[in-house]
């Protein structure tokens with residue numbers, strides 16, 4: 028018997044950089060046959076430049092304004108999987124929008140694991156500092172309470188592979204798996 032698919036709103040991923048929001052979100056959307064959106068990718072699409080360029084030319088505050096506009100649009104969607112940027116929860120207005128828009132999933136990950144996953148990737152401007160561990164610890168202190176504030180579900184991603192996290196979510200949220208997917 029197929030599971031009862033009772034989720035009417037969106038499935039929204041939050042969490043620190045490198046927690047797996049984009050990767051796990053995309054895989055979950057594939058397995059459900061739902062549309063996938065990523066707030067970072069939408070910002071890049073709309074601005075026509077990489078995130079690092081926005082930070083460089085306009086600064087973080089301007090990036091956050093662009094992010095807010097995208098969160099407003101994405102949270103108005105129905106039955107989509109949405110990956111947010113790591114700092115999208117900083118603005119209270121975004122937290123309200125995301126919480127009202129569906130089921131919020133906090134992907135929690137150890138700092139060691141984030142450092143391993145992100146060390147080769149230069150696309151995250153906030154980690155291009157002398158001491159990325161110290162930076163991540165600061166971000167965690169500030170953001171972990173905000174992630175918890177709006178999370179409906181919390182899943183650790185450093186203890187299991189991507190496909191296992193997705194399977195756990197499908198089971199836990201009683202979602203209907205529509206497609207056979209290799210992710």
Ligand SMILES: Nc1ncnc2c1ncn2[C@@H]1O[C@H](COP(=O)(O)OP(=O)(O)OP(=O)(O)O)[C@@H](O)[C@H]1O
Nearest residue numbers: 043044045046047048049050113144184187188189
């Ligand atoms: N559970 C996991 N096991 C192993 N590797 C993972 C897992 N989750 C994600 N990764 C890897 O970690 C890297 C970062 O993942 P991803 O880009 O999805 O993070 P993110 O949360 O979207 O980060 P950001 O906030 O910067 O957009 C990717 O290379 C991805 O393949």
Ligand SMILES: O=C(O)C1=C[C@@H](O)[C@@H](O)[C@H](O)C1
Nearest residue numbers: 044067078112113114151152
């Ligand atoms: O944690 C953050 O503040 C960020 C995370 C990324 O997803 C991007 O949104 C950007 O690099 C900022």
Ligand SMILES: [Mg+2]
Nearest residue numbers: 048049067110
């Ligand atoms: Mg991402």
